[in-house]
Amino acid sequence: MSTAAQTRYITVIGLEIHAELLTQTKVFCGCPNTFGSAENENVCPTCLGLPGALPVLNRSAVEQTVKAGLALGCEIARWTRWDRKNYFYADSPKAYQISQLYAPLCLGGGLEVGGRLIRLNHIHLEEDAGKLIHDGARNVTRVDFNRCGVPLIEIVTEPDMRSADEAAAFIEQVRMALVYAGVCDGKMEQGSLRVDANVSVMPEGAAELGTRAEVKNLNSFRHVALAIEHEAERQIRLIEGGDRVVQETRRFLEGTGETAPLRSKEDAHDYRYFPDPDVLPLELDAEFVGRLRASLGELPGARRERYIGQYGMSAADAETLLARKFVSDFYDEAVALGADPREAGNMVRGEILRHVGETGAERVGMDAGDLVKLLGMAAAGEISANNAKRAVALTLGEGKSAEAIVEAHNMRIREDPDALAATVRSVLAERPDAVRSYKDGETKVFGFFMGQCNKILKGSAHPKSVEAELRKQLDS
Numbered sequence: 001m002s003t004a005a006q007t008r009y010i011t012v013i014g015l016e017i018h019a020e021l022l023t024q025t026k027v028f029c030g031c032p033n034t035f036g037s038a039e040n041e042n043v044c045p046t047c048l049g050l051p052g053a054l055p056v057l058n059r060s061a062v063e064q065t066v067k068a069g070l071a072l073g074c075e076i077a078r079w080t081r082w083d084r085k086n087y088f089y090a091d092s093p094k095a096y097q098i099s100q101l102y103a104p105l106c107l108g109g110g111l112e113v114g115g116r117l118i119r120l121n122h123i124h125l126e127e128d129a130g131k132l133i134h135d136g137a138r139n140v141t142r143v144d145f146n147r148c149g150v151p152l153i154e155i156v157t158e159p160d161m162r163s164a165d166e167a168a169a170f171i172e173q174v175r176m177a178l179v180y181a182g183v184c185d186g187k188m189e190q191g192s193l194r195v196d197a198n199v200s201v202m203p204e205g206a207a208e209l210g211t212r213a214e215v216k217n218l219n220s221f222r223h224v225a226l227a228i229e230h231e232a233e234r235q236i237r238l239i240e241g242g243d244r245v246v247q248e249t250r251r252f253l254e255g256t257g258e259t260a261p262l263r264s265k266e267d268a269h270d271y272r273y274f275p276d277p278d279v280l281p282l283e284l285d286a287e288f289v290g291r292l293r294a295s296l297g298e299l300p301g302a303r304r305e306r307y308i309g310q311y312g313m314s315a316a317d318a319e320t321l322l323a324r325k326f327v328s329d330f331y332d333e334a335v336a337l338g339a340d341p342r343e344a345g346n347m348v349r350g351e352i353l354r355h356v357g358e359t360g361a362e363r364v365g366m367d368a369g370d371l372v373k374l375l376g377m378a379a380a381g382e383i384s385a386n387n388a389k390r391a392v393a394l395t396l397g398e399g400k401s402a403e404a405i406v407e408a409h410n411m412r413i414r415e416d417p418d419a420l421a422a423t424v425r426s427v428l429a430e431r432p433d434a435v436r437s438y439k440d441g442e443t444k445v446f447g448f449f450m451g452q453c454n455k456i457l458k459g460s461a462h463p464k465s466v467e468a469e470l471r472k473q474l475d476s
């Protein structure tokens with residue numbers, strides 16, 4: 001039984017999004033930055049923290065961090081430096097991480113999601129840690145240092161989100177911005193994008209934020225949503241039961257969708273940060289930043305506006321095209337080559353995305369020029385609209401040129417009145433009963449006959465010619 005004055009709670013969410021950069025090498029050494037190598041293949045004295053090894057800053061990591069900042073509306077710091085964050089953990093052989101606490105590379109910024117601005121606090125550059133692999137079968141834990149020293153940016157937001165859905169939508173917008181800027185592959189399933197969520201609740205109308213708990217290492221949109229929802233419910237239960245929320249770090253349990261305590265929340269002073277003596281501060285000049293800004297290309301926001309404003313696409317359709325950059329690029333190329341934006345959009349969202357979804361491909365397996373050709377043939381009445389779709393599907397599947405597909409599958413519309421008349425005659429001869437029904441006034445069997453003819457003709461005759469011939473023979 002509920003009482004009249006039930007308190008309503010507002011969930012408050014801030015995020016830390018960790019994104020691995022797409023550099024060739026690690027941030028402070030020359031080891032390859034690649035995913036999927038054999039364990040401990042990509043290591044050297046520097047990223048293993050051996051005595052005497054010194055870090056050298058990777059220029060490309062700085063450039064990509066700046067590009068991420070520009071893509072997310074940040075101000076770029078003209079002066080930045082590196083700090084040591086000291087802690088021991090088995091995945092970090094140096095027992096410290098080179099990070100940026102006091103002078104991050106990018107400041108402020110934000111993105112609009114569903115009409116609300118979600119502000120960023122800053123973006124900083126740091127090195128990733130290694131990976132612990134818990135092998136339950138052999139009851140051992142192995143450590144893989146390949147990821148140790150991979151450049152990682154941490155995108156820190158203000159506590160501006162108010163629901164799990166809003167947080168997930170924001171992460172997707174950030175993911176897209178990073179992918180379009182060419183600085184991260186955005187693959188959450190490979191860990192190149194990982195999220196920590198700071199969650200608190202407060203009674204509606206309260207002036208102060210509640211105590212927050214941080215849920216670490218969420219690596220899918222579903223986990224982010226589940227963890228936030230569970231965490232908010234847990235905190236409300238605590239408060240309603242007369243308890244207090246404790247500031248702590250929690251982990252997400254995949255099996256149950258719940259969160260569990262990991263450690264009490266540490267503050268910056270616990271890490272004994274100090275300026276790293278091995279890496280010098282960096283000064284960025286306006287020319288350097290300007291060059292990176294010019295190299296950014298069109299970002300998702302501008303593309304969305306173009307799709308909706310210029311091409312008359314619905315917001316949902318635009319989002320579908322934008323979600324994968326290579327698909328959106330392919331669409332843009334087809335339009336630039338002269339395809340009708342609406343027709344091309346339908347085909348890309350239909351046949352092409354179906355193929356991409358089914359095969360998991362990371363590129364569109366046909367030339368944009370071939371799509372333009374097929375759409376042009378359909379518009380000129382040389383092939384049927386249905387055959388244009390079939391031809392796209394076959395081109396993707398067989399990897400042949402669109403023209404070869406059209407010829408090989410006899411898709412071209414031929415005006416051959418004798419052949420058409422013979423086909424119609426044979427269809428009618430097979431179903432004298434249906435012909436009688438038609439003559440008795442049951443006109444809906446006409447559609448059935450059209451279907452039968454089309455099955456045989458497979459788009460090789462113009463639908464208008466088929467219809468005319470059918471009527472002629474039925475009405476005679």
Ligand SMILES: [Zn+2]
Pocket residue numbers: 026029030031042043044045046047048149
């Ligand atoms: Zn190395």
